[in-house]
Amino acid sequence: MMNSTQLKQLLEAALFAHPQPLTAEQLQQLVLNAGETSLAAVKATLQELQHDYQERGIELVKVASGYRFQTRADLGQRLAGLWQEKPPRYSQALLETLALIVYRQPITRGEIEQIRGVSVSSSIMKTLQERGWIKVVGVKEVPGRPQLYATTAEFLDDFNLQTLDELPAIDVPEDERTAETAINERDLND
């Protein structure tokens, strides 16, 4: 049997050693012996750890696939000095394509092109797939059966999200949609 200090040390070390997120259940299964510690104790310890690291240079965050330690976001600019390569900057076209898949998923490439008014380059789709942010989840049952794209858990993890709902909504509330009436009230001013 472990005492609470040992349990905390073990979970802390596990999360430090494993860069991919781990859930409370995974931690219980992988580093604890069967029946040694309750899931509730694991969860309580994780909360304690989150508290311990609140004012430190690294923090314990919960993302879609579990808990992980990461460096504080406000240190990003300084820490970038550690690496030769500059952090990636994505083009407007890539971000718009990603936004369409995030907010309008599942969506076909044709639908993305229709909204953006421009053909989607293959390299953008390839980059998004190679990053593991998007995946094909099926085909749309229309002529040509185009593939439907959606976001992955890795996308949520990489953007520090637990669910898509945490992103701000992009649709203007219904009462502000006055397009039709506004047009009708206008005269041609040319």
Next chain:
Amino acid sequence: MMNSTQLKQLLEAALFAHPQPLTAEQLQQLVLNAGETSLAAVKATLQELQHDYQERGIELVKVASGYRFQTRADLGQRLAGLWQEKPPRYSQALLETLALIVYRQPITRGEIEQIRGVSVSSSIMKTLQERGWIKVVGVKEVPGRPQLYATTAEFLDDFNLQTLDELPAIDVPEDERTAETAINERDLND
């Protein structure tokens, strides 16, 4: 200018995120602006960090090429659970060879090959012997004097059997029953 809390957070995060150890000099060059902090301040902060992590699941140690975080040595065995691989699967060829040795022992490799219609690789026989499930019990006095294989006591132990007779009945569809399957109809008085 940074205060001491910010400096500590920055060094902590840098050591956490950098795959190789970092010296005080490297830290000063890579993540601090020129003239911002003295080397003495960096070194003092590293000592503070070492102290902070003394009772935690990870520790800050100084190795030949600099400082690095590492998991506590006494946790290694437990943490190995994070990378424990799933047991591989044995091939059909191996399982069929084993089954023939179980049901037709003592048997030579040539006999197994004759029944299965394909040659039995040496690596299969080696694997089964290393696993402690089969052994050579003698040689068959035919030209070439081939070795005779049989199962071991360890085989019975590993499969929780007292005797081979406890092996479950073989389920072969009725219309495929031949003299071969009569093996199931065990009857001492036959």
Next chain:
Amino acid sequence: MAEQQSLPLGFVRGEPVVEKPEDLYIPPDALEVILETFSGPMDLLLYLIRRQKLDIVDIPVLTITRQYVEYVEMMKELKLELAADYLVMAAMLAEIKSRLLLPKAPQEDDEEADPRAELVRRLQEYEAIRRGAEYIDAQPQTGRDSWLSEIHTDAREYVTTPPPEVTLEDITLAFSRVLQTIKLQAHHQIKREQLSTRARMSQVIELLQEKSYISFSKLFTRSEGRAGAVVSFLAILELVKESMIELTQMEPMSDIHIRLKRQHDEFDPA
């Protein structure tokens, strides 16, 4: 609603290009940079609208269409490689313009027939996606704003690969597969037998490796009882039948000796 600051069109030799240059002469490479700055015709259209600090729903279609077409014409004049998508948008704007200039049919329903409605709807959807792209870009991102652990651990040294798991079912299934192959290829018969007989056969062979002869009676022990005796007897019969052992008896009723059959005996010159 409208953006107050001008968005730079692009950068030429480090200098931001905020407005379309007024004079007609623009270095071709500069315009190329400008063109690359837009992510597509919707982006260019949105830029033209925002530049005039206008709400999307208030767009003066005729002005915007004229500006857009001028822009595209200029690019064409400079023989820049212009994506077809820009021309498609120009055609769509031209069509809206022509429909607006046509006299309205008296019974026409104004709301549905307004050719601007579809354009406004598309611009609104595109603007929403632009917002979404901004929200996503503003999110703290792994590898850009924060990094994951790269700390050292000795734990991997303790990792062992467990041996494959085999169940009894795996073995019996494998055996029935083999039986089915036999059925397909062979005619020979194998009589009924006990597995314990097979195991006893192995034991007898093993014993005979150590000693060249065993007395028949040694293979029967009282503790095994009648069933054990039957097993030993069947094992011996089977081994004789498979020519693996031979039995010798000096005289009737004397002890029978068992030894491994040596096939090469007959060729033995000695």
